[in-house]
Amino acid sequence: MMDAVQFLAAPPDAEHGFPARRLAFVKEAGKGPAIVWMGGFRSDMTSTKAAKLAEAASAEGRASLRFDYSAHGASDGDFSTATLSQWLEDALLMIRTHAGEKPIIVGSSMGGWLALRATQILRAEGKAPGGLILIAPAVDFTEALMWPQFPEAIRKQIMEQGVWYRPSEYSPEPYPITRALIEDGRKHCLLGQHIRFGVPIHILQGGQDPDVPLAHVEKFVSGLSEDDVRMTIIPDGNHRLSRDEDIATLQRITLALAQEVEAGE
Numbered sequence: 001m002m003d004a005v006q007f008l009a010a011p012p013d014a015e016h017g018f019p020a021r022r023l024a025f026v027k028e029a030g031k032g033p034a035i036v037w038m039g040g041f042r043s044d045m046t047s048t049k050a051a052k053l054a055e056a057a058s059a060e061g062r063a064s065l066r067f068d069y070s071a072h073g074a075s076d077g078d079f080s081t082a083t084l085s086q087w088l089e090d091a092l093l094m095i096r097t098h099a100g101e102k103p104i105i106v107g108s109s110m111g112g113w114l115a116l117r118a119t120q121i122l123r124a125e126g127k128a129p130g131g132l133i134l135i136a137p138a139v140d141f142t143e144a145l146m147w148p149q150f151p152e153a154i155r156k157q158i159m160e161q162g163v164w165y166r167p168s169e170y171s172p173e174p175y176p177i178t179r180a181l182i183e184d185g186r187k188h189c190l191l192g193q194h195i196r197f198g199v200p201i202h203i204l205q206g207g208q209d210p211d212v213p214l215a216h217v218e219k220f221v222s223g224l225s226e227d228d229v230r231m232t233i234i235p236d237g238n239h240r241l242s243r244d245e246d247i248a249t250l251q252r253i254t255l256a257l258a259q260e261v262e263a264g265e
Contacts, residue, residue, distance in 0.1 A: 003028065003054075005074055008067075010093055018086050024074035025067035025094060028054060033102045033130040033261050034063035035254060038091055038118075040109030040138070042168070042175055044073025048242050049135070049250060053106060056251040062258060065103070067094045080163065080176045083184035084114070084142070091118050095129075102130030104258045106250075109212060109239070112137025117188050119197050130261035131200040133254050136212040136239055139220045142185030145212065146177065158182060191219060196226040200260070202253050203229070206237025206246075 003026050012020040026045060035057040037050045045066040057064040069087040071077030091114055095103065107115030112134035122128055138145065147155070150164075157164045158179050165174035201224065205217050214233065221229055232253060237246055
């Protein structure tokens with residue numbers, strides 16, 4: 001059973017076109033650094049990994065925070081108009097408001113990409129997180145993993161009609177891939193750049209991931225020559241990494257990084 005859901009009011013942003021919305025979250029009190037969960041595309045905070053990670057944090061008296069981006073889970077919003085920029089703003093609002101000092105941000109798939117972008121912004125504000133755990137980080141997924149794979153007819157439909165409904169093996173309903181999503185994603189691309197994030201990064205990756213292939217993640221890691229980067233590969237793991245043994249590995253590396261950051265404070 002999930003703990004009580006609370007809501008945070010996100011104000012409208014006329015400059016960027018973000019509407020006013022209520023963002024759902026669950027916060028558990030405890031010592032820092034807190035464990036912050038950032039889910040993937042079309043996922044929510046009730047996922048197995050999010051819940052089990054919060055349980056592990058609670059078991060050692062550590063604070064945790066998980067939330068739903070707008071148009072995900074229990075949060076308000078229209079998925080057909082939402083973008084990466086809006087979801088990044090959601091995450092930043094939650095982290096600034098509820099995560100405390102030097103949180104450990106755990107980003108899954110799209111959440112990994114957003115966690116990296118959030119780290120860049122927070123670090124520029126002098127409020128860098130304590131570290132990142134990235135599960136199959138889908139860096140630049142709209143531009144590098146979606147757009148090149150779409151046939152020309154689908155690209156044309158997206159550009160001319162504004163949307164294409166993509167079938168999903170994870171849901172009975174197809175979901176919209178919009179022109180706004182694709183074009184906005186280009187504002188946040190990280191591949192091919194040498195970027196210093198300035199925090200320890202631990203990547204957990206399945207060797208048999210068809211959605212975010214190992215080669216894609218290795219390409220991103222190759223540009224992180226100035227950061228403390230660790231990588232755990234589960235050779236037979238898929239994209240979800242939701243088996244009991246996968247989750248145990250996630251819990252172990254996340255809590256180990258939290259303890260490391262705590263000891264260094």
